[in-house]
Amino acid sequence: MNEERKNGNAIEIEGLIKVYKGAVRALDGIDLVVPAGSVFGLLGPNGAGKTTAVKIATTLSFPTSGTVRVAGFDVVRQAGRVREAIGVVGQTSGVDVNLNGRENLRLQGLIRSIHGRELKQRVDDLLEQFGLKDSAKRVARNYSGGMQRRLDIATALVHRPQVLFLDEPTTGLDPEVRTEMWQEIERLTHEEGLTILLTTHYLEEADQLAAKLAILDRGKVMATGSPEKLKAELEGDTIHVELREVAEDGAINAALADVKGIRHIDHDVKCLRARVEHGATAVPLVLQALEAKGLSVDSVSVSRPSLDDVYMRYTGREFARADEEGARKQKPSGEEKR
Ligand SMILES: Nc1ncnc2c1ncn2[C@@H]1O[C@H](COP(=O)(O)OP(=O)(O)O)[C@@H](O)[C@H]1O
Numbered sequence: 001m002n003e004e005r006k007n008g009n010a011i012e013i014e015g016l017i018k019v020y021k022g023a024v025r026a027l028d029g030i031d032l033v034v035p036a037g038s039v040f041g042l043l044g045p046n047g048a049g050k051t052t053a054v055k056i057a058t059t060l061s062f063p064t065s066g067t068v069r070v071a072g073f074d075v076v077r078q079a080g081r082v083r084e085a086i087g088v089v090g091q092t093s094g095v096d097v098n099l100n101g102r103e104n105l106r107l108q109g110l111i112r113s114i115h116g117r118e119l120k121q122r123v124d125d126l127l128e129q130f131g132l133k134d135s136a137k138r139v140a141r142n143y144s145g146g147m148q149r150r151l152d153i154a155t156a157l158v159h160r161p162q163v164l165f166l167d168e169p170t171t172g173l174d175p176e177v178r179t180e181m182w183q184e185i186e187r188l189t190h191e192e193g194l195t196i197l198l199t200t201h202y203l204e205e206a207d208q209l210a211a212k213l214a215i216l217d218r219g220k221v222m223a224t225g226s227p228e229k230l231k232a233e234l235e236g237d238t239i240h241v242e243l244r245e246v247a248e249d250g251a252i253n254a255a256l257a258d259v260k261g262i263r264h265i266d267h268d269v270k271c272l273r274a275r276v277e278h279g280a281t282a283v284p285l286v287l288q289a290l291e292a293k294g295l296s297v298d299s300v301s302v303s304r305p306s307l308d309d310v311y312m313r314y315t316g317r318e319f320a321r322a323d324e325e326g327a328r329k330q331k332p333s334g335e336e337k338r
Pocket residue numbers: 020021022024025026044045046047048049050051052053329330331332333334335336
């Protein structure tokens with residue numbers, strides 16, 4: 001019996017630090033426990049360190065310090081055992097586009113030392129499960145984006161891993177295909193008991209799929225818990241206001257400085273979001289205060305806390321803005337030599 005069964009944790013990360021050459025501190029001491037048999041979401045904007053964490057947990061990169069155990073095995077000292085226990089779908093496809101679907105799966109099986117009748121059966125089952133049976137003989141180059149992703153996941157499952165890593169599985173997919181992928185991911189945990197660690201920079205994806213999630217920001221875990229718990233911890237509402245015209249620097253904060261019940265304001269030149277104790281009470285006060293300073297309001301809405309608000313509470317920034325900023329700064333990860 002391996003250790004995963006003993007303590008019910010599929011992944012245990014302690015004090016993990018990764019400093020890349022050039023002194024980029026991609027992970028700044030993270031601790032995480034991923035229970036077996038569910039989807040765990042690692043949610044963070046571009047550049048937060050998600051791929052770095054996945055690479056270390058999947059033995060593709062070394063920690064600078066700290067320990068990671070996957071399925072009970074240490075990723076540095078027992079890398080071979082870890083590789084046997086996991087499947088990995090990277091941010092970029094691992095499918096060989098010159099081979100057809102069946103060949104891709106067979107090749108993966110042979111790499112994993114599965115042969116003969118067992119391999120044929122496994123490949124047939126996966127083609128069926130992932131809706132690729134009719135396209136099994138088509139070269140993957142001609143697959144749609146969604147089909148390629150499905151083949152990617154099927155390929156990672158040939159050897160029946162216990163833990164599956166999906167690094168941004170729906171980035172670049174159409175919304176419709178994304179929903180299909182969500183259903184597939186849910187099926188894999190519910191029906192097959194897989195543990196899935198999924199990274200994402202889509203708030204709604206984490207909200208929908210993750211039984212538990214960790215919010216990663218600038219290499220640090222800012223919060224962990226189920227999406228419901230994290231949202232419930234935020235009391236109050238969020239007000240979104242769109243201004244008719246661009247506001248001058250500092251004008252929004254100045255206008256709202258004396259409004260009671262505002263906990264936090266985040267804004268750009270034309271839109272603002274305020275966390276307030278009570279939406280219905282705060283809306284008229286906020287509108288009055290803005291209009292009194294000559295800031296005309298185009299639209300206003302009130303909403304219950306979302307994961308976006310959770311992110312803002314823990315990081316002081318708006319997720320979409322952090323994500324764009326991260327994307328601008330980011331160098332491609334992946335060329336690191338072992
Ligand atoms: N091979 C590398 N060499 C140097 N810096 C890197 C490398 N890979 C990633 N980084 C940097 O580490 C940080 C985290 O990157 P990454 O783990 O790819 O984040 P995410 O997957 O959350 O977008 C970023 O600042 C990124 O630019």
